[in-house]
Amino acid sequence: MAAYFEHCKTLRHSISSKEHATAIGPWLEGRRAAEARQVAAQIIKDMSPHYAPATINRRLGTLRKALRLAFDAGRTDTDYSTHIRRLPENNQRTVYLTIAEVKQIADQASDNVRAAIWIALLTGCRRGEVCKIKAEDITESVIRLPADITKTESYREVPITEALRPWLAFLPMAIKPSSIKSGFAKARKAAGFDNVRFHDLRHACATILLSQGVPLHVVRDVLGHASIRTTERYAHTMVEAQRDALDKLSDLHREITPAPSSEPQ
Template structure:
């Protein structure tokens, strides 16, 4: 038997080559798919008469380990998309040269992707190399040689209600529903796409813990303006459909905005209506008010406006 599990549940791979046994113990959390990929690589190495374990495998083989690992993640399709983005730069590259390939990838991507997006791709490659290292397929964790880019995520677009209406009017029916649900609940795109009819209660909307970024369930009150759009739940589009549809609406409306800005706009409108930061925190599902304090400058703007009126009197 070439693949088996020990008493602790850890998987093992073992094959015989030239009368010698080659054995590898996989890291915790490794799946049978991971084991099969490692077994295939060992047998391929043996057929090519390379001595021992292949110490410098091709990156395409190592990324295969990540694709198997991605199935265990909360958003496997998204994880795979980030990994696939690195494909053109990893073709024909050995693990020991991955830092050079990633440096070229980063340079080529800078003009086309934001640092956060590039970092997610780097992260997928680094995760694959860590899996390979723990499985002893490579002598060191080559991913440690490459560092992520600094991110500046301070850009927030705050739409007013007229801009949201224009954006929604330029969208398809399904995308329009997603836009209004986002504005009227502060939900993220992934949370909206995972809503089901069972999540709609008589007066509240349940955002299940497995669908949230913080892995905590939260409840959002259903206001009258929201109820008509809940009739479209569950939405009949997937992540890519919403992404593409929103891009078309944004272009047609002539508004430079991304979907997540609807969440920021929800917060800004609430604050401009005088809602305390603590309440905004609970609606958005932030774990602490510190995260919500990114909107604190909106409070200052309202105070400045009020004091400006007093100044005019003086």
């Protein structure tokens, strides 16, 4: 993997790429390139109960690239990268929490996990970003997210609202990301939301903002999306609200206007 870590220096998302490569390190110890298929199968078996297919695929992708680099450099006679197969992904998210539903979950959580939940919702930050906020990142009016802790590796500032201010006392977080993940899982189960992930709080931030009439480009900036196209995927959640509104208009129309008696000529 040494060659892959050198390769990471040329990547835009070098930090996350290194983290994914490091995560599979224990499975690679003492194994040869020729065992790539077996190693990948073991990684999938061990990680599947804990991680989404997309995350596992990113980690398998680092192994695949490392094997390809080894072949290109003449260190192996066979391109073992072709032995790595991706898992099927279903990235469609159908869970969009209301703020009342978020409260139901938060009320079942420990103090630290509850704080993480509200900080995530009120900032749009990812779990990893919340956990990496330091005391020096917090000013009177904004939270400064250094480029090295964001997924897009871009500096961003998050305004501190009055609702967020009381939860700042919990920053830096006193618990690890894994503890937040497990604590959130217990809370959402206790609240009766079996199909909810912590990351859905970020989705909720976006959809709630859109439902309040916040422009798409502003939501993009709040969430720190690199492209407006990423933010546009939330726009479809507004269609049903628009449909309900137009249905009401349709009902009023039918009350005062009869249907056309004939087809247009």
